Amino acid sequence: MTTKRLPWWIITSLVAGVSIEVSLLWDLSWHLTIGRDTFWTPAHIGLQLGGILGGATGGWLVFQSTWGPLRQQSVPVRWWRGPVGAWVMIWGACAMVVSAPLDNWWHGAYGLDVAILSPPHIILVLGMAAVVAGGALLIASYSKRDASALPARLLVVSNGLLVLMGAFLISHNTSTTFMHSSNFYQLCAVCFPAFLIGATASGARWAMTAAALTYTVVRLAMVWILPLFPAQPLFGPVYFRPTHFVPPDFPLLLIFPAMAMDLTLEKARSLSGWRLSFLLGSVFVLVLLIVQWPFANFLMSPAANTWFFASDRFRFNLSPATFTARRLFYPWDASPVWFGVGLGVALLLAAAASRLGLAWRGLLTRVLR
Amino acid sequence: MTRPTVALLLAVLLSAHIGSPEIFFEGTAGPYQIRVVILPPQVIPGRASVTIETETSLSQVTVVPYRYDLGLNGAPAGEVVKPTSTPGRYATEVWLTTLGSYAIRIQLDGPQGQGVAVIPVPALANARQPMPPLLGVTLALLAVALVWSLADITKGATTAGALPFGEQPDDQAIRAGQRVWNKTLGLGGLCLAGFAVWWGLTDQVFQKLIYRPAGFSAELVADSLGPALHFRIDPTTARGRVWRGLTQEHGHLMHLFLVRQGDLGAMAHLHPSRLDVLNFQSYAPRLPPGRYSVFADVVHVDGFAETLIGSLDLPRGSVAARKATDSTAVDDAAWVDSDSTVLGDEMKLEWQSVPRGVTQRQEVALRFVARQRDGKPVELEPYLGMAGHLIVLREDRSVFVHLHPGGTVSPAAQQRLSESAGIAPAGHEMTDMSAGALEFRYAFPQPGRYRLWLQVRVGGRIHTKAFDVPVSAAGSPG
Numbered sequence: 001m002t003t004k005r006l007p008w009w010i011i012t013s014l015v016a017g018v019s020i021e022v023s024l025l026w027d028l029s030w031h032l033t034i035g036r037d038t039f040w041t042p043a044h045i046g047l048q049l050g051g052i053l054g055g056a057t058g059g060w061l062v063f064q065s066t067w068g069p070l071r072q073q074s075v076p077v078r079w080w081r082g083p084v085g086a087w088v089m090i091w092g093a094c095a096m097v098v099s100a101p102l103d104n105w106w107h108g109a110y111g112l113d114v115a116i117l118s119p120p121h122i123i124l125v126l127g128m129a130a131v132v133a134g135g136a137l138l139i140a141s142y143s144k145r146d147a148s149a150l151p152a153r154l155l156v157v158s159n160g161l162l163v164l165m166g167a168f169l170i171s172h173n174t175s176t177t178f179m180h181s182s183n184f185y186q187l188c189a190v191c192f193p194a195f196l197i198g199a200t201a202s203g204a205r206w207a208m209t210a211a212a213l214t215y216t217v218v219r220l221a222m223v224w225i226l227p228l229f230p231a232q233p234l235f236g237p238v239y240f241r242p243t244h245f246v247p248p249d250f251p252l253l254l255i256f257p258a259m260a261m262d263l264t265l266e267k268a269r270s271l272s273g274w275r276l277s278f279l280l281g282s283v284f285v286l287v288l289l290i291v292q293w294p295f296a297n298f299l300m301s302p303a304a305n306t307w308f309f310a311s312d313r314f315r316f317n318l319s320p321a322t323f324t325a326r327r328l329f330y331p332w333d334a335s336p337v338w339f340g341v342g343l344g345v346a347l348l349l350a351a352a353a354s355r356l357g358l359a360w361r362g363l364l365t366r367v368l369r
Numbered sequence: 370m371t372r373p374t375v376a377l378l379l380a381v382l383l384s385a386h387i388g389s390p391e392i393f394f395e396g397t398a399g400p401y402q403i404r405v406v407i408l409p410p411q412v413i414p415g416r417a418s419v420t421i422e423t424e425t426s427l428s429q430v431t432v433v434p435y436r437y438d439l440g441l442n443g444a445p446a447g448e449v450v451k452p453t454s455t456p457g458r459y460a461t462e463v464w465l466t467t468l469g470s471y472a473i474r475i476q477l478d479g480p481q482g483q484g485v486a487v488i489p490v491p492a493l494a495n496a497r498q499p500m501p502p503l504l505g506v507t508l509a510l511l512a513v514a515l516v517w518s519l520a521d522i523t524k525g526a527t528t529a530g531a532l533p534f535g536e537q538p539d540d541q542a543i544r545a546g547q548r549v550w551n552k553t554l555g556l557g558g559l560c561l562a563g564f565a566v567w568w569g570l571t572d573q574v575f576q577k578l579i580y581r582p583a584g585f586s587a588e589l590v591a592d593s594l595g596p597a598l599h600f601r602i603d604p605t606t607a608r609g610r611v612w613r614g615l616t617q618e619h620g621h622l623m624h625l626f627l628v629r630q631g632d633l634g635a636m637a638h639l640h641p642s643r644l645d646v647l648n649f650q651s652y653a654p655r656l657p658p659g660r661y662s663v664f665a666d667v668v669h670v671d672g673f674a675e676t677l678i679g680s681l682d683l684p685r686g687s688v689a690a691r692k693a694t695d696s697t698a699v700d701d702a703a704w705v706d707s708d709s710t711v712l713g714d715e716m717k718l719e720w721q722s723v724p725r726g727v728t729q730r731q732e733v734a735l736r737f738v739a740r741q742r743d744g745k746p747v748e749l750e751p752y753l754g755m756a757g758h759l760i761v762l763r764e765d766r767s768v769f770v771h772l773h774p775g776g777t778v779s780p781a782a783q784q785r786l787s788e789s790a791g792i793a794p795a796g797h798e799m800t801d802m803s804a805g806a807l808e809f810r811y812a813f814p815q816p817g818r819y820r821l822w823l824q825v826r827v828g829g830r831i832h833t834k835a836f837d838v839p840v841s842a843a844g845s846p847g
Contacts, residue, residue, distance in 0.1 A: 035445070035464075035466070036464055072534040072535050073534055074529075075525035075526055075528065075529040075530050076525050076528070076529065077518075077521045077522055077524075077525040078521055084522070084525070084526040084530045087522040087525065087526075088522060091515070091518055091519060091522060094515065094518070095515055098508070098511045098512070098515060101504060101507075101508065102508055105498075105500060105504060108411075108412070108498050109412065109497045109498045109500075109575075110412060110497065110571070110572075110575050111412040111413050111414045111415055111494070112414040112415065112464075112466075113414070115571075118571070119564060119567060119568050119571065122564075232445075232446050233445045233446065234445050234446060234448070234464075235414075235445055235464055235466050236434060236435060236436060236439070236443055236444050236445045236464075236466055236467075237436050237439050237443040237444075237466070237467060238439075238442075238443050238444060238445055239443065316445075317466075366530070366531040367526070367530050367531060368530065368531055368532065368533060368534070369529060369530055369531075369532065369534070
């Protein structure tokens with residue numbers, strides 16, 4: 001193995017992922033602030049560019065593998081050849097394209113984006129996740145041929161991008177008002193451990209912490225940068241009248257459970273499979289509970305009404321009657337007992353997600369082409 | 370009412386009017402005379418198309434939608450409307466984002482200062498558009514292609530993904546790849562099935578939001594004064610809309626129309642009195658026996674205007690005159706058991722210009738005139754606050770609309786929505802009634818035969834006359 005100059009297709013696949021993640025948060029903010037959009041908003045263009053760049057990168061690699069010099073580095077799919085990551089990116093770009101006509105019909109049939117997680121949106125999200133995951137697979141295979149630290153770091157970053165994607169998916173139900181409910185910990189248990197564990201395929205120390213840091217840095221940047229730009233609601237009903245872009249929520253404190261998982265993995269080298277999954281999943285949920293619960297109290301307090309934490313920046317159409325607008329915790333669980341039961345479910349979900357994470361790590365570790 | 374009839378009516382229901390979604394307004398906005406046509410969206414959130422016409426040269430036209438309960442405080446920023454290539458014509462689209470009673474505020478700025486008009490627009494889910502077959506087949510094939518290609522990719526990755534460069538997969542790797550292909554295809558199929566179930570559930574939830582007016586039943590009853598008509602509202606069967614209290618329109622809580630089914634040869638315009646919040650009663654007009662369609666126009670306190678639909682059987686000999694002391698009879702009700710009331714020798718109601726070559730969705734001016742027998746115009750008197758009323762019914766009763774010279778807009782709805790935003794209600798077009806002429810602008814939504822009943826008041830009496838208008842399909846020769 002030798003240190004080489006990073007191939008351009010590694011960079012473009014990463015740029016595609018970053019473009020998708022940043023644009024997702026921008027689009028979220030757009031809907032929180034302005035409401036009305038078109039196919040051509042900057043955030044949508046960013047998403048489309050991400051898809052096109054990922055798909056084109058994959059397409060070029062397939063072309064080069066089928067008829068060009070990269071044949072040896074590729075896997076066969078039907079009549080063509082290409083690296084695994086390239087295929088996954090192409091598949092993601094295709095899924096994004098397929099979602100467009102369905103989404104268009106959906107708006108006409110059921111109304112514009114009545115729910116974030118609608119069937120056409122889930123195809124779009126799957127497509128975007130595949131573009132990002134395909135990039136991670138490309139980097140993973142390339143890192144086997146480049147001994148330098150950079151590919152390993154990029155593999156951690158690409159898993160951090162997947163953490164961002166997971167956080168986006170559940171953002172509606174993981175705002176501060178839900179942080180004292182078991183559902184919050186269940187959703188986090190489903191969405192985060194797999195990609196945190198995936199980062200350890202890089203072999204880097206503190207890989208999970210670094211992946212969580214990637215999520216935190218990108219999210220913080222959006223929390224701080226978006227409100228610098230003026231915007232106003234073009235949709236009603238308007239309950240809050242923002243004058244600037246409403247930022248996404250302050251990032252979850254994933255760094256702490258990620259650090260604990262890194263330490264656990266270091267100490268529990270002898271464990272594998274379900275045992276390791278239960279251990280990592282439990283550590284994730286319990287440490288998240290220990291840090292996020294009291295932090296939620298702070299986010300609810302007037303002290304968090306600053307540009308730094310942005311706790312008082314509400315979307316324009318948030319009814320003042322909601323728990324979120326009243327800065328109250330939503331009583332999801334009927335009693336502490338039910339919270340305990342819900343937390344138990346969260347532990348099981350985190351174990352399952354960790355098991356998937358180990359599989360994902362295995363894939364990233366083994367993939368050579 | 371038979372089930373097929375109910376189904377037919379439900380399929381084309383559109384709030385205040387049946388089968389006639391377009392909203393027409395002709396009147397004043399401050400110092401300016403304007404004409405507005407609005408086509409509300411089929412689903413919410415959705416876009417209403419708004420067209421504004423004025424003969425004055427304006428510096429700016431601004432529109433903003435607002436919901437009754439929030440007024441302008443809850444409205445988004447107003448939007449400046451760009452003029453079209455036709456002088457004096459402005460067109461835009463306005464988003465209605467939640468179900469409810471909305472209004473669109475139109476502000477005109479020009480040489481005579483500022484003028485404002487408020488046009489009520491119901492925000493309802495009316496129907497789910499069908500999936501075009503070609504799109505459906507294409508999407509199904511693409512979904513299968515996505516699952517299939519994913520299986521191919523996992524197979525390729527399993528077979529050769531972990532092989533050092535240059536090595537060929539052995540039989541074991543190829544078999545493992547095939548097993549993964551099978552599993553992925555099975556799992557993908559399950560995902561597609563789950564996806565279909567989710568879609569179906571989403572659709573079911575949506576279907577429950579599709580607007581359906583409150584149930585409405587009518588029956589002939591007898592009280593001490595003789596036969597009477599009893600009407601009952603059942604809000605529990607309404608969908609996509611919460612029943613609110615009613616407000617008066619032209620001095621009445623309910624404007625009710627009875628039209629004999631089949632020949633459409635008899636029509637009554639009644640104003641039942643309220644017995645309680647859900648029960649109304651009217652004297653029974655002397656109508657010929659038969660089965661009648663019942664259309665009841667009501668306006669809710671939030672400015673939402675809707676038409677309740679029912680049916681009524683009048684057996685032969687069932688309707689006799691009531692005693693003179695009937696307290697539920699009101700003097701501005703009217704009925705006809707033929708094409709027209711006996712207008713006598715003194716006057717006639719007729720087309721000012723017979724509309725020819727009327728096609729669906731094409732705006733036409735329906736012009737009538739009341740004349741004396743010698744041709745001199747008759748001075749009209751306000752009837753329910755308007756120069757005249759025109760009831761439009763398609764032969765199969767799939768379209769019903771109650772027009773005024775000011776358009777389809779309910780003045781009571783306009784007033785409620787104006788008040789909620791602190792705006793003085795705009796003026797409706799009030800024709801010069803001394804000339805006896807009336808104009809109603811309308812676009813017939815579907816081709817077919819329509820019967821129109823014109824109602825005016827002259828000499829303290831209400832006169833009604835029926836007119837027939839054939840409407841051809843768009844694109845077909847006149």
